[in-house]
Amino acid sequence: AQSVAQPEDQVNVAEGNPLTVKCTYSVSGNPYLFWYVQYPNRGLQFLLKYITGDNLVKGSYGFEAEFNKSQTSFHLKKPSALVSDSALYFCAVRDLGRKNDMRFGAGTRLTVKP
């Protein structure tokens, strides 16, 4: 079965610095990869996805992620963090060979300090 790991429970960065939130995955076939963000007391919001094509994917709010097949990673990045980026971030993977089964990581809490 597919799985996804977010190795850091918490990431702290200073406002204006670049940020990275890490994600690695395991699938038997080709992956669909997603990043979602959750603000307090809200549902998840879609940020970006990788399906095929260019390994660098650009998404909402200036976020981007790089698909690395050899390292089975899909790290989320932003060149300059904002305090308003502070939230819970989830990576998710769907195995093309297993319909409708999306697996989410445990989440990484990003805190951006002024």
Place this chain on the structure above:
Amino acid sequence: NAGVTQTPKFRILKIGQSMTLQCTQDMNHNYMYWYRQDPGMGLKLIYYSVGAGITDKGEVPNGYNVSRSTTEDFPLRLELAAPSQTSVYFCASSYSPGTSGGYNEQFFGPGTRLTVL
């Protein structure tokens, strides 16, 4: 569009009680999902539906039931509530052609916080 709406926002149940969590979407999406979110555990899929009249189990279906009589509505039924069902429940929807799974993003409701005492 309201997107995905869920009711109630909060609920406290006693052990053994039953309840239905309501979910409605107005985006004409064919796929709908129910997840539970436990602290530090991410989201676990309970049930999903690929269209009206079609439902299937996810990763953690025990203790729950669903139905999908219309495109818009996807209620989740808890029978004989147990403390292990204390969680935050999210409904989501997405559109994908056909029923073989898809690559489009899911839209989430605001969640229902359920406590079973």
